[in-house]
Amino acid sequence: MSEMKKKDVLIVGQGGREHALAWLLKRQGGVNRLMAAPGNAGIASIAECFDVKPTDIDGQVALAGKEKPDLVLVAPDDPLALGLVDRLQAAGIRAFGPTAAAARIESNKAFAKRLMWEAGVPTAAFETFTDPAKACDYVSGISHRVVVKASGLAAGKGAIVTSSRDEAQEAVWEIMVKRAFGDAGNEVVIEEFMEGEEASLFAICDGRNYRMFVSAQDHKRVFDGDRGPNTGGMGAYAPAPVVTDEVRRHACERIIEPTLKALAAEGCPYHGILYVGLMITREGPKVVEMNSRWGDPETQVVVPLLRSDMMELMEAAIDGRLDSVSVEEDEGAAVVVMLASGGYPGDYTKGFTISGIETAAEQEGVILFHSGTAWKDGSLVTNGGRVLGVTAVADDIQTAVGRAYRAAEHIYFDGIHYRKDIAHRAIARLAGSTRI
DSSP states (O other): OTTSOOEEEEEEEOSHHHHHHHHHHHHHTOEEEEEEEEOOTTGGGTSEEOOOOTTOHHHHHHHHHHHOOSEEEEOSHHHHHTTHHHHHHHTTOOEESOOTTTTHHHHOHHHHHHHHHHHTOOBOOEEEESOHHHHHHHHHTOOSOEEEEESSOOTTOOEEEOSSHHHHHHHHIIIIISOTTGGGGGSEEEEEOOOSEEEEEEEEEESSOEEEOOOBEEOOEEETTTEEEEOSOSEEEESOTTSOHHHHHHHIIIIIHHHHHHHHHTTOOOEEEEEEEEEEETTEEEEEEEESSOOTTTHHHHGGGBOSOHHHHHHHHHHTOGGGOOOOBOSSEEEEEEEEOTTTTSOOOOOOBOBOHHHHHTSTTEEEEESSEEEETTEEEEOSSEEEEEEEEESSHHHHHHHHHHHHTTOBOTTOBOOSOTTHHHHHHHTTOOOO
């Protein structure tokens, strides 16, 4: 990147994912002026922040038109689904991310499942419904466990795993009638429950070519032992030992490549980050979900291991020349522990003072990524369900886990909650217990 002109970049978003991407671009030195809209307290320490919501499409386009960045990185799912990339491109502004049509791979789960099924991509058997009565009739006649999913965007919380017909009917009622996820529940996908271990794969795509990043594993449930309701993610680690070379090859050949071809055939070639949520079953890897952006918190463990220049990769993806670049990564490991507000993912209170940040950040191999923070009367305070990501990098996962938890112990705010077993599957697998 040193031989290229430094670029002005605007990042759309406000969470830990966006802070990690801002940190990466700043560290790699290819950015002249770094901006974020709206950003958060952590991002504000390294970038200019503008008070424009990610979903304010007119406001984001106007901001980009005024500030004239060389590239806009649209990170969250909502503005992608609302067509921010389309609008920016129409205004002559370079943007990284899929168009609204391509982003349906996440924003419309019914569309995504049908596309995968027709392309022969391995995924769970499914049915879709727009009528809650018909959905309930369907689950009343099945004997296997199912997962009930809101078809639209639900902040990563729209999937309900059920263990009985009654639970499945209750899930349909919650999503479609009680509107637990709003309009995202206008349609539901009811799919076969898959047994196995989950993993996350990320590919940067240019419509035809793609390059893979290190694998990761998220921890969705709020409590230790994978108990409690789903969250946006309580922690992650990379690489994921369950993703062997064979699993990775299978995912590339049978999942990513057919999906990219199918999207191109639909008239919406995919440019941006494709996130493939896998279930490693006894029959091989199958798709749990596909997302149209970086995962959060997985970004907070993937990007610290990246050596390749992210600006160069994004430019190549936009221009359709990823076949001319490569992804190089460190051989170590990274772990992130998410510090959450008490009550999350349910109701929680904002505005609690956060202490211990400076001491935590001084620990060896530790990087702090802000997810839900703000400044109030000169103090750093909580401003979201997930507040901070404590990331640690080391030569191996066990050492990274120890570093992350030692750093987390220095941080405090009223109601603080975090899981104490992040990376437990990786540690067990590396110790020789590989049962799926």
